[in-house]
Amino acid sequence: MKLARIALRNIRRNKRRSTLSASATAIASMAIVFMFSLISGMKEDMEKNISSYVSGHVRIREAQYNKYEHLNPLHLRITDYEKILPELSSDQRVEAFSARINFPTTIYREEELHRAMAVGLNFTTEVSFMDLESVIIRGRLPENGNNEVIIGFKLAEELGIGVDDRITLLATTMRKSINAMTFKIAGIAAFPIGSYNKTHLMIPLDRVQYLLRMDKSVTEILVKLNNPREAASFAEELNREFKTSGNTELEVQSWKNISIIYGFMSMAQVIYGFIALIFFLLASTVLINTTMMVIFERMREIGTIAAMGMTGKEIVRLFFYEAVFLSIVGAFAGLIVGVGITLPLSAYGLDFGAAMQGIDIEISDIIYPRLNLFSTIFVFFYAVVVSSLASLIPSTRAAKIQPVEALRYTG
Amino acid sequence: MSYFKALAYKIKQILGGIKMKKLFISIFIFFSPAAVLMGITPEEILERMLENQVHDTARIEGKMIIQDRFGKKTVTFVSWSRxxxxxxxxxxxxxxxGQKILRNEDELYLYFPDAEEVIRLQGAALRQSVLGSDFSYEDMTGEKDLLDSYKVTLLGSEEVDGHDCYKLQLEAVSRNVPYPREILWVDKELFIYRKVHKFSLSGRLLKEMRITRFTRQNGKVIPVELLMEDKMKKNSSTEFIIQKIEIGIPIPEEKFSLRELTW
Incomplete structure (x- = not known):
């Protein structure tokens, strides 16, 4: 306890040095807290976008559809989807579901043809699946049964069109013929996936079924679960049910089994992990470097206290205490500042739109950092442990030096 | 005519009692097109082939049987041409x-009953498939001005399905053509193409067209069944079948107007 009191007195005695040392810990802790939150926000964003726009947690398709997806095989469809939906709706594990038709289209505008992607969906039920209301920046959502669309704002800009304008869409029908229909722009959307804003249109499902001559059928049903971790078991169970009921042409896949998406998420995890590791290493370097510098700088002081009779072990413990106290203060301050920066950003978001230009991945232009209690506490203890342990290296070395040599030490 | 009379008289002198009617039949056989045209130019071959293909006016009822890797479908149509x-x-x-395709000289328009505007196709869009068939819009509405757009060379003679054919090569002299190079096998007797190969600029075979049946009408030999294969697509072919053809019938000019298209 005596050594702890001396350590505290030493910290108070040289405020500038102590502040510098604690600041290094604070900055490193703050940076890690922020980076962890940003990475967590990116992961959450990507998972949300993939589950809402691309695959759901579970996806039901005709078994051959994936194989021929590049050929737009609309005839490989789910014909009795209206029978499947009530079953999904009665399942407690299901949060929401969406029956859709994805298809490539060509927009005819002022004698020019522009390629685009379109999704036919039920706007009444889709609102709960991917919160479409929130993406409308002008106008409104289309109404089922009307020849209306919402269009990504960048595509609208490229075509020079706005709300209430009319566009004609050409598309290959289920029988590989061509059909065209004119639609009114009901709303302009800023989809969270940047690339969608340049390429996508969304149209009432019933109008798409008519345009593509698909009768009452869809190409896929996406399912969102209350607990996404149950996706694999849910998909397996549904597959079994379909087989039992004779629906052998349908295939249910968990989003982890949809190779491209899972591969992408795995790749993203690795990239995020790598970024976090680099930050950890950088922060650790700052912590170790600062602590060691501070101790080496005090070599003469170590020589003096050794000459006054303090043993080597006591010297090591003294500096260890100092490092612990300073790192606790620094790490705590870092957490406060880190949380202070992250919280407002988690509400307002960080716009990476310009940086993401031309990158076609399922990540939003605006990322909302997400604070994670576990990682924040972990960062606190990590900073304290690294700083404290870093003090042991120079202080152990200093304790072994003869007092006379330590007094002569010039660094 | 005097040449034939003199020739007949001479032959009558030589052969004695042969009747004039029989003589003219013999002359006709002797001077049959294949024989007469031994020294025919490639341009003349192409002209005679086009005479069979291009009509002052025509109304056709037909169908396309389109086969791809996923199955077969039939599309029926009525067409008018001038x-x-x-x-x-x-x-x-x-x-x-209700869907319509209109070609007026170099302009091509599509009409769809559910679209509020007529779609004018141009440039690369003309090379798109018609209703998923192996025909492009350009193929369907006919290649015009072949003699102006292509340099024609006679490569020799070859048999196609047992028929003796002139082998013609068409090399584009204008950029405004769908295929930079084509090879046509034109039947020496009927002056219809038996087979056509259409190539890309790099020399890759893009399409093959074969005539599988023809009919005679108004002194013309008209192909009524042909098979088109897009060599860029796997397991793809289109049978184009003319079920009824009327040629030389009156068709009002307005039939080919944009106003008529949207009716």
Missing amino acids: GEDNALIEFTSKYEA
Whole structure:
């Protein structure tokens, strides 16, 4: 306890040095807290976008559809989807579901043809699946049964069109013929996936079924679960049910089994992990470097206290205490500042739109950092442990030096 | 005519009692087209082939049987044409009913009953497939001005399905053509192409067209069944079948107008 009191007195005695040392810990802790939150926000964003726009947690398709997806095989469809939906709706594990038709289209505008992607969906039920209301920046959502669309704002800009304008869409029908229909722009959307804003249109499902001559059928049903971790078991169970009921042409896949998406998420995890590791290493370097510098700088002081009779072990413990106290203060301050920066950003978001230009991945232009209690506490203890342990290296070395040599030490 | 009379008289002198009627039949056989045209130019071959293909006016009812890797479908249509410049095709099959393609000289328009505007196709869009078939819009509405757009060379003679054919090579002299190079096998007797190969600029075979049946009408030999294969697609072919053809019938000019298209 005596050594702890001396350590505290030493910290108070040289405020500038102590502040510098604690600041290094604070900055490193703050940076890690922020980076962890940003990475967590990116992961959450990507998972949300993939589950809402691309695959759901579970996806039901005709078994051959994936194989021929590049050929737009609309005839490989789910014909009795209206029978499947009530079953999904009665399942407690299901949060929401969406029956859709994805298809490539060509927009005819002022004698020019522009390629685009379109999704036919039920706007009444889709609102709960991917919160479409929130993406409308002008106008409104289309109404089922009307020849209306919402269009990504960048595509609208490229075509020079706005709300209430009319566009004609050409598309290959289920029988590989061509059909065209004119639609009114009901709303302009800023989809969270940047690339969608340049390429996508969304149209009432019933109008798409008519345009593509698909009768009452869809190409896929996406399912969102209350607990996404149950996706694999849910998909397996549904597959079994379909087989039992004779629906052998349908295939249910968990989003982890949809190779491209899972591969992408795995790749993203690795990239995020790598970024976090680099930050950890950088922060650790700052912590170790600062602590060691501070101790080496005090070599003469170590020589003096050794000459006054303090043993080597006591010297090591003294500096260890100092490092612990300073790192606790620094790490705590870092957490406060880190949380202070992250919280407002988690509400307002960080716009990476310009940086993401031309990158076609399922990540939003605006990322909302997400604070994670576990990682924040972990960062606190990590900073304290690294700083404290870093003090042991120079202080152990200093304790072994003869007092006379330590007094002569010039660094 | 005097040449034939003199020739007949001479032959009559030589052969004695042969009747004039029989003589003229013999002359006709002797001077049959294949024989007469031993020294024919490639341009003349092409001209005679086009005479069979291009009609002052024509109304056709037909169908396309389109086969791809996923199955077969049939599309029916009615078409009206006037010379090389005007053609109107209206589809009548259930899922395509009311859709129309209009060609006026170099302009090509598509009409869809559910679209508020007529779509004018131009440039690369003309090379798109018609209703998923192996025909492009350019193929369907006919290649015009072949003699102006291509340099024609006679490569020799070859048999196609047992028929002796002139092998013609067409090399584009204008950029405004769908295929930079084509090879046509033109039947020496009937002056219809038996087979056509259409190539890309790099020399890759893009399409093969074969005539599988023809009919004679108004002194013309008219192909009524042909098979087109897009060599860029796997397991893909289109049978184009003319079920009824009327040629030389009156067709009002307005039939090929944009106003008529939207009716």
